[in-house]
Structures are given as C-alpha cells and as structure tokens.
Amino acid sequence: MSAAQQRGHRYNPWLHAQELGLAVTYRRLPDDMCGAYDHSARTVILDPELTVAQERVTLAHEIEHHRRGHAGPQSAQIESGVDRAVLRRLVDFDVLARFLDRGFVVDKPLHRDVLAHWLGVDGPSVCQAVDLL
Structure with a gap:
C-alpha cells in the first residue's frame, strides 16, 4: 500500500x-x-x-x-480546504472520538497535548479535527 x-x-x-x-x-x-x-x-x-x-x-x-x-x-478559502483534507488524512477520527468519549476536552492544554501525541499532530490540528467531527 x-x-x-x-x-x-x-x-x-x-x-x-x-x-x-x-x-x-x-x-x-x-x-x-x-x-x-x-x-x-x-x-x-x-x-x-x-x-x-x-x-x-x-x-x-x-x-x-x-x-x-x-x-x-x-486564498483563505483554499487554505481552509487544504487544511480539512490534510486532517482527514492525518487524524484517526475513531481514536479522537474515543478520547473525547472518555472526557478529554481540547480546551484543557494537558488534554490537547495528550491528544496531539496520540494522533501525531500539533495542538492546533487537534482543535481543528474536533471541529470536523
């Protein structure tokens, strides 16, 4: 693959x-x-x-x-579309959903850092990924 x-x-x-x-x-x-x-x-x-x-x-x-x-x-619109496509490729949304179901909140820096580590992305990308759920 x-x-x-x-x-x-x-x-x-x-x-x-x-x-x-x-x-x-x-x-x-x-x-x-x-x-x-x-x-x-x-x-x-x-x-x-x-x-x-x-x-x-x-x-x-x-x-x-x-x-x-x-x-x-x-343009900002095209950059936003690129960002969404990239997140769909980088983030395992099943893993993200499981963390959120267990009470993780992206507004808490420690939670966001743990999510970023598990997902292999940076903190801002975690916040953007949550918005795509």
Whole structure:
C-alpha cells in the first residue's frame, strides 16, 4: 500500500513526498510561515524550527497543495480546504472520538497535548479535527 493510501498514524508524509518525487528542504521562513511549496521546483520548504508534529502537519499540507496543482499563495478559502483534507488524512477520527468519549476536552492544554501525541499532530490540528467531527 502506498503512503498516499495510508490514514491516521500510518500516513507518512515524508514517504509520500518521496513517492511523488518531491524534494523536501529546510530553511528559515518568515515567522508567519511553517512551510511552502515551490511548484516549479517540485520542492517543499519547511522551517527547521518546527517540532516533529508540526513538520508532519506542514509537510502533509504542502503535499496537498502539490496534489491540487497549486502554485503560489492561495486564498483563505483554499487554505481552509487544504487544511480539512490534510486532517482527514492525518487524524484517526475513531481514536479522537474515543478520547473525547472518555472526557478529554481540547480546551484543557494537558488534554490537547495528550491528544496531539496520540494522533501525531500539533495542538492546533487537534482543535481543528474536533471541529470536523
């Protein structure tokens, strides 16, 4: 099964980028950016200061831009659609639902951190995933 067919914790965006023939490079980006996709160079650029979870989410996000054929900055509406698609790929919603059924609340930092760890994403992505349930 290819990386593109994996979901949840099994999805490996680094392997997916390799399968797609995308280069992944690291360089300091402006403070408001975690990553970027250079369509003409088929390259994802990631900020080296990201945590592993942030890097996983950001790489998946930039791969989705590649998949959709995006080049250059996109509107907030398109970015929101990319974010939703990425969360559907990264997050195991059955696991998320089980945690929430057991009383986990994303408004509590400790709960959000535990959920982020189990889901392999960052805290903001946990909050966005809950909104998709």
